[in-house]
Amino acid sequence: MSRRSPFAVRGSPDGVRGAVGPPVLLAVIGVVVALLFPAVATGYWIRVVSNIFMYGAMAQSLNIMAGFTGYADFGNTVFFGLGAYGTALLTSKAGLPVVPAVVLGALVGVVLASLMGLPLLRLRGHYFAIATIGVLEAAREIIANVPFFGGGMGITLPISTGAPEAFYGFIYYVLFAVIMAYIGITWWLSRSKFGYALRAIKADEEAAAVMGIHTTRYKIRAWRLSAFCTGIVGGIYAYWLNFIEPPIVFDIMISIKVWLIMLLGGAGTILGPLFGAIILEMLQAVIWGQFLRGHMLILGAVIVLVVIFMPAGFMDLVRKRFSLRAVLADLRANKI
Amino acid sequence: MPHASLLVPKVSEMALLEVQGVTRRFGGLPAVDDLSFAVNEGEILGIIGPNGAGKTTLLNLISALLPVSAGTILFRGRPITGMPPHAIAEMGVARTFQIVKPLKGLTVRENVAVGAMFGQRNGGLPTRPALAKADEVLEFVALGARASAAVTSLTIADRKRLELARALAMEPALLLLDEVMAGLNAKEVEWAMGLIQQVNRRGVTILVIEHVMKAIMGISHRILVLHHGRRIALGTPPEVAADTTVVEAYLGRGYAERQRAGA
Numbered sequence: 001m002s003r004r005s006p007f008a009v010r011g012s013p014d015g016v017r018g019a020v021g022p023p024v025l026l027a028v029i030g031v032v033v034a035l036l037f038p039a040v041a042t043g044y045w046i047r048v049v050s051n052i053f054m055y056g057a058m059a060q061s062l063n064i065m066a067g068f069t070g071y072a073d074f075g076n077t078v079f080f081g082l083g084a085y086g087t088a089l090l091t092s093k094a095g096l097p098v099v100p101a102v103v104l105g106a107l108v109g110v111v112l113a114s115l116m117g118l119p120l121l122r123l124r125g126h127y128f129a130i131a132t133i134g135v136l137e138a139a140r141e142i143i144a145n146v147p148f149f150g151g152g153m154g155i156t157l158p159i160s161t162g163a164p165e166a167f168y169g170f171i172y173y174v175l176f177a178v179i180m181a182y183i184g185i186t187w188w189l190s191r192s193k194f195g196y197a198l199r200a201i202k203a204d205e206e207a208a209a210v211m212g213i214h215t216t217r218y219k220i221r222a223w224r225l226s227a228f229c230t231g232i233v234g235g236i237y238a239y240w241l242n243f244i245e246p247p248i249v250f251d252i253m254i255s256i257k258v259w260l261i262m263l264l265g266g267a268g269t270i271l272g273p274l275f276g277a278i279i280l281e282m283l284q285a286v287i288w289g290q291f292l293r294g295h296m297l298i299l300g301a302v303i304v305l306v307v308i309f310m311p312a313g314f315m316d317l318v319r320k321r322f323s324l325r326a327v328l329a330d331l332r333a334n335k336i
Numbered sequence: 337m338p339h340a341s342l343l344v345p346k347v348s349e350m351a352l353l354e355v356q357g358v359t360r361r362f363g364g365l366p367a368v369d370d371l372s373f374a375v376n377e378g379e380i381l382g383i384i385g386p387n388g389a390g391k392t393t394l395l396n397l398i399s400a401l402l403p404v405s406a407g408t409i410l411f412r413g414r415p416i417t418g419m420p421p422h423a424i425a426e427m428g429v430a431r432t433f434q435i436v437k438p439l440k441g442l443t444v445r446e447n448v449a450v451g452a453m454f455g456q457r458n459g460g461l462p463t464r465p466a467l468a469k470a471d472e473v474l475e476f477v478a479l480g481a482r483a484s485a486a487v488t489s490l491t492i493a494d495r496k497r498l499e500l501a502r503a504l505a506m507e508p509a510l511l512l513l514d515e516v517m518a519g520l521n522a523k524e525v526e527w528a529m530g531l532i533q534q535v536n537r538r539g540v541t542i543l544v545i546e547h548v549m550k551a552i553m554g555i556s557h558r559i560l561v562l563h564h565g566r567r568i569a570l571g572t573p574p575e576v577a578a579d580t581t582v583v584e585a586y587l588g589r590g591y592a593e594r595q596r597a598g599a
Contacts, residue, residue: 193453193463196442200450203439210399211506212425212454268441 034176038169046172050240052274052281053175054233058254059261059273060182061229066259067267068189069222070202072125074255075132078139079109079227081249083234085143088155088244098160098239105238106231113227117220133252140250154245157238171240178236179274182229186270198222199268264306266313275314351410352377352510352541353398358407360393360565367393369565370407375510375543380536382556382573383545386586390565391545392434395512398543399431400424411510425455428509432499432516434545438487445470445483448501455506469505477501477531492519504535511535513544517551529555549591553577561586 038046058080065073086105090096096104112135120131143149160167189195197218200208209215238244257280265276283302287295309327310317320326351374360368368390375381383391396402398409400421409417416424430451439447448470453460461469474480477497482490490498496516503511513532517525529551536542536555546552552559553573561569561576563585569576576582577595 191463193460196446196450196453196463199441200439200454203441204437206401206421207433207437207439208450209421210401210425210431211451211502212422212456212460213450214420214422 031180035173038172043165043168046168048281048285050168050172050175052277053172053179054237055258055261055281056274056277057175057179057182057233058230058258059265059276060179060186061226061233062258062262063186063267063269063273064189064198064229065222065226067262067269067272068195068202069198069219071121071219071223072129073132073223073226074129074259075134075136075252076226076230076258077250077252077255078112078132078136079106079230080234080237080254081136081139081143081246082109082112083231084238084244084249085149085155086231087235087238088157089149091157091239092155102232102235102239105235106228109227109231109234110224113223114220117223118216121216121219121223133255136250136252136255140246143250144246150245152245154243154248155238156243159242160239171236174236175233178232183270183274185225185229186273190270194218194221202268260303260306264302264310264314266315269313269315272313272315279314350377351375352412353543354408354410354413355394355398356408356410358394358397358409359405360390360397360402361405366405366565368397371562371565371567372407373560373567373570375541376557377541378536378539379557380532380542380544380555382552382559383543383562384547384549384552384559384576384586385562385568388564389562391562392514393565394562395431395514395543395545398424398512399429422454425506426457428457428507429512430455430503430506430508430510431512432496432503432514434514434518436492436495436499438490438495438498440487442487443483444479444485444487444490444498445474447487447498448473448505451502451505452507455508457507457509466505470501473501473505476504478527493524496520500531508540511540511542513542513546515545515547517546517548520548525551549587 034049037049041049058076061079062073062076065071065076083102083105086108087098087101088105090101090104091098094101116135120128120135123131144152149155189198197208197213200211200213201215201218205215234249237249241248261276261280262273263276264279265274266272280302284295284299287298291298306313309331311330317327353375355374356372358368358371359366371390371394383394385391393402397404398416400416400419400423404417407417408415411424411427411429414427416427439450442450445467449463449466452466452469452473453463460466471480471483474483477500479494479497479501482494487495487498496519500513500516503513516532517528520528525548532542532544533555544552544556556573558571559569559573559576560567561579561582568585569579569582571579574595577587577591583589583591
């Protein structure tokens with residue numbers, strides 16, 4: 001029982017440092033395949049895998065706030081949208097190059113998280129979740145109704161020079177770098193004092209406070225980090241799509257998908273969000289291809305099945321080595 | 337009387353903690369009512385009283401999980417009323433909870449390490465030294481064998497040890513214990529008594545809430561008796577055991593008689 005899975009679900013330095021071989025080898029193979037993929041794949045599949053990286057990155061960002069700190073930010077797409085709009089405005093109206101525009105766009109989200117932090121982080125559980133959805137909806141309406149932001153007409157970004165194929169390949173590698181970086185951040189979180197503070201807060205906020213953890217400060221920091229990471233992805237998305245309007249980037253369905261991915265992969269784990277993204281995108285690619293009409297129904301069915309059979313996510317199944325007995329034991333324990 | 341031999345000669349006259357006229361009301365009802373007492377540095381102060389006497393509320397007020405309705409609490413002469421819980425922890429006050437609060441999702445070792453990372457007075461240790469410190473403390477409370485276990489797999493007695501270990505890892509000056517012995521058998525109670533005294537000998541001032549009379553009478557230098565949120569007695573264990581108000585309210589005549597017969 002003390003032999004931990006090499007995938008290190010909780011990723012803490014605690015636990016047996018077992019065989020380094022298999023998981024590192026798999027990871028290296030995975031990275032090499034990912035790097036070589038665009039050379040052999042069609043445009044369609046490059047886009048699918050780019051989406052995997054993008055949604056994986058969003059789920060990793062959400063993981064910081066929801067998985068580690070335990071605050072159900074259902075409206076985290078607001079940071080995605082602010083990042084997208086920040087980038088769009090700075091490139092089209094201020095003529096900034098893309099990279100600083102993306103960073104500055106993400107910082108707008110950080111400012112919002114800082115402002116919202118004090119009032120909203122006092123709320124617990126469901127109330128917090130609802131409040132964040134409110135912020136998302138409000139942001140969309142504000143931006144849609146203020147002419148400076150392009151209103152309902154949206155914003156078109158300056159088109160980059162160069163062939164489309166090269167551009168989409170470039171986006172693929174950028175998103176790959178981003179998800180890799182975010183996995184690194186999550187890994188750092190799992191070993192750092194900051195990460196332990198967040199996990200203590202999630203486990204029992206009162207106990208954390210009497211142990212000397214400044215809960216408010218750490219929660220706001222976590223939200224700022226989550227907002228920044230999400231905002232970067234939003235900025236890249238805007239650059240990728242070339243055109244954005246409020247319903248596209250302030251869409252609650254994005255939040256739902258990102259939440260599903262995080263839960264599917266395993267909240268609070270290091271690799272869970274990435275695996276969740278892989279599984280869900282593959283599922284969607286298959287389902288959309290086959291069932292033009294039924295895909296929302298199937299998506300809903302997936303949600304229900306995940307909640308019943310994999311409540312701790314895919315990484316937990318890996319940790320239990322896909323043991324059927326373990327799944328059945330969990331079902332019995334949850335009285336299903 | 338077993339008590340005399342357990343006296344540690346280092347109790348100073350310096351008040352580490354002072355509670356001055358503290359009241360806490362819930363609605364119209366005072367759970368703690370104009371309570372005043374001081375805890376001397378180096379002593380073990382036992383707190384006893386019937387259920388609902390305000391003992392746990394008192395701990396919640398000292399550790400700032402609840403604000404006072406009136407009165408002041410001083411730690412080393414500084415008012416701590418109104419400070420947030422983490423600041424009080426940083427000043428050197430650690431506590432356990434009557435209903436234990438293990439940090440789920442972290443191992444036993446990590447639970448204790450969190451105490452060492454954030455609760456120590458010099459700003460806390462970095463991760464690795466904190467994990468090493470955790471192992472030390474776990475050995476001290478005899479939980480070393482379960483260090484890598486998930487907290488959900490621990491028995492109640494082990495969870496209480498974990499609770500204590502986490503508080504000890506903070507290296508506090510003042511330790512608040514809330515019924516750590518509830519649910520322990522006689523042997524475990526003896527062991528817990530010894531542990532508390534060992535901690536006290538290292539210089540930690542301890543406030544112990546307990547219902548196990550033998551234990552609290554055996555280890556406390558002084559005992560504070562609460563009833564309906566008020567202080568009805570404060571003195572050495574023999575004094576308190578002989579106090580008629582205390583006997584009426586809580587101990588019962590049978591206990592007083594057994595004490596007289598035993599002495």
